Amino acid sequence: MxxxxxxxxxxxxxxxxxxxxxxxxxxxxxxxxxxxxxxxxxxxxxxxxxxxxxxxxxxxxxxxxxxxxxxxxxxxxxxxxxxxxxxxxxxxxxxxxxxxxxxxxxxxxxxxxxxxxxxxxxxxxxxxxxxxxxxxxxxxxxxxxxxxxxxxxxxxxxxxxxxxxxxxxxxxxxxxxxxxxxxxxxxxxxxxxxxxxxxxxxxxxxxxxxxxxxxxxxxxxxxxxxxxxxxxxxxxxxxxxxxxxxxxxxxxxKYWRGESVAALGPTGTGYLSKSSTEAVRYKWKVSQAEVEIENLTEKELSLERLYLGLRTSDGFQMTQDLTCLVESWSQQKYVTLEGNVIKLTSLGYLMLDSLMDDLFRFENQSGNR
Ligand code: SF4
Missing domain, CATH: 3.20.20.70 (Aldolase class I)
Structure with a gap:
């Protein structure tokens, strides 16, 4: 339990x-x-x-x-x-x-x-x-x-x-x-x-x-x-x-660290983290006391962890070789690197969506190699 x-x-x-x-x-x-x-x-x-x-x-x-x-x-x-x-x-x-x-x-x-x-x-x-x-x-x-x-x-x-x-x-x-x-x-x-x-x-x-x-x-x-x-x-x-x-x-x-948060009320959205590879998100309907459920896959969870980690001053621990990408971000003053934890600067926060696009492109290219 x-x-x-x-x-x-x-x-x-x-x-x-x-x-x-x-x-x-x-x-x-x-x-x-x-x-x-x-x-x-x-x-x-x-x-x-x-x-x-x-x-x-x-x-x-x-x-x-x-x-x-x-x-x-x-x-x-x-x-x-x-x-x-x-x-x-x-x-x-x-x-x-x-x-x-x-x-x-x-x-x-x-x-x-x-x-x-x-x-x-x-x-x-x-x-x-x-x-x-x-x-x-x-x-x-x-x-x-x-x-x-x-x-x-x-x-x-x-x-x-x-x-x-x-x-x-x-x-x-x-x-x-x-x-x-x-x-x-x-x-x-x-x-x-x-x-x-x-x-x-x-x-x-x-x-x-x-x-x-x-x-x-x-x-x-x-x-x-x-x-x-x-x-x-x-x-x-x-x-x-x-x-x-x-x-x-x-x-x-709690949200940003991927921890469980229950929710109630129309459109309220809750999140139950079962393990590092399994979680469920649910959203209350407006007209009935029922929820819509989304089961998150391991891949979705790992991307979400990366996105949420970058959103906060916790940063994100590099688990793969992102050196080229992080070097280019760092030259543009979007990130700093503390040990192997990537942290966004205020400018980086503003650019978060475009940094995530860079990351998806980078991962796709790496995957295609
Ligand atoms: S309409 Fe939206 S922005 Fe305005 S008070 Fe209500 S929740 Fe807040």
Whole structure:
């Protein structure tokens, strides 16, 4: 029997559906019984999930990490805290566990946070995106700058362990001369322990597709932010993540290190690592409490390990002769080599997909020789 000690729960409700967002979510509608339906879905899912774990010879161990993502999980409120504790949790939470909830400005109350704290909440991830009111509007965010600053003030005063989401590659950045440095200075004033940096991925129907900054701009913006945060003591420990020492996300490291993470909630995706050569990934359907299952082959797992290793400051231990490739990457300042561990630089993180293409080409050529 193998154990799983991490849980992701997807809570798919938002006050407003931002026009750039690809996540599965529904607009909250107080005239409907959305939460009753969600609770019913979760109750059925928990039963199904217990059987699913058993079939794969897994059982729960005391939880080391919990992550409530969305959507906007904070909209679940106090009723969510009691439902989660009563119906969802199937194992005790370990002392020192990391328990994160995503909370958007304007979607919280002190009572709600206290209720979740009583269940174990000790880390908050804030959907900030920008500290410029013009860009908040362009981004179709429903919260105001005042709501953001009010929440950050509370988090700072209460010394919360919290993370901020910050978005780059925002439309009109060039036309409106986005001042990233002053936004970062404002953010840092509120003492976040962790910052997640994302690049907006515009689809063809995105309303501002004609006003997206070009690749060169985004590259300079990303490298500037990386250098700036590093100079302020943050560790660029994963492609999109920066942390003060000791505040790296334990939950996300489980994914990046290929460790098991169970999941619940519509579109929630779990991963069960059975051995170094066998794993199963599963994703919850939206309309039924059922999962779609993907069994990963040994080859898929080894590529995934390489990709995930390169994503983080753990790096990847060379197991085959990649010397030529790594030399060329190193000349272009994409990687450094520590012993035989390849680690990406910030520029390398930005180029990760193209480095993976290089690697596939290299492996195919080697295989064809
Ligand atoms: S609040 Fe977050 S999850 Fe909801 S629509 Fe906006 S970006 Fe998407």
């Amino acid at each position: 193998t154990h799983v000690s991490s849980l992701y729960l997807h809570v798919p409700f938002c006050k407003h559906l931002c026009n750039y967002c690809d996540f599965y979510k529904r607009k909250i509608d107080t005239t409907q019984n959305q939460f009753e339906d969600f609770h019913q879905f979760l109750k059925e899912s928990v039963v199904h999930h217990q059987n699913f774990l058993k079939c794969h010879d897994f059982s729960w161990a005391p939880l080391e990490s919990i992550y409530l993502g969305g959507g906007t999980p904070s909209l679940w409120g106090e009723r969510g805290a009691s439902f989660f504790e009563r119906e969802v949790l199937q194992a005790p939470i370990q002392r020192g566990a990391e328990f994160t909830m995503e909370i958007d400005p304007g979607t919280w109350t002190l009572e709600m946070i206290e209720a979740w704290k009583a269940v174990g909440l000790n880390r908050i991830s804030v959907g900030t995106q920008s500290l410029n009111p013009d860009f908040l509007k362009i981004l179709d965010r429903v919260h105001s700058l005042e709501e953001t600053l009010g929440f950050l003030t509370y988090l700072k005063e209460e010394n919360w362990n919290y993370s901020l989401d910050f978005l780059l590659g925002v439309p009109f950045s060039i036309e409106k001369n986005r001042d990233i440095r002053s936004e970062l200075d404002k953010l840092l004033h509120y003492s976040p322990k962790h910052i997640s940096l994302y690049i907006l991925n515009a689809r063809s129907k995105y309303p501002y597709i004609q006003h997206m900054p070009d690749d060169h701009y985004i590259r300079e913006e990303y490298l500037f932010v990386s250098d700036y945060l590093k100079a302020k003591g943050f560790h660029h420990y994963e492609v999109s993540n920066f942390a003060l020492p000791g505040f790296e996300s334990k939950h996300n490291f």
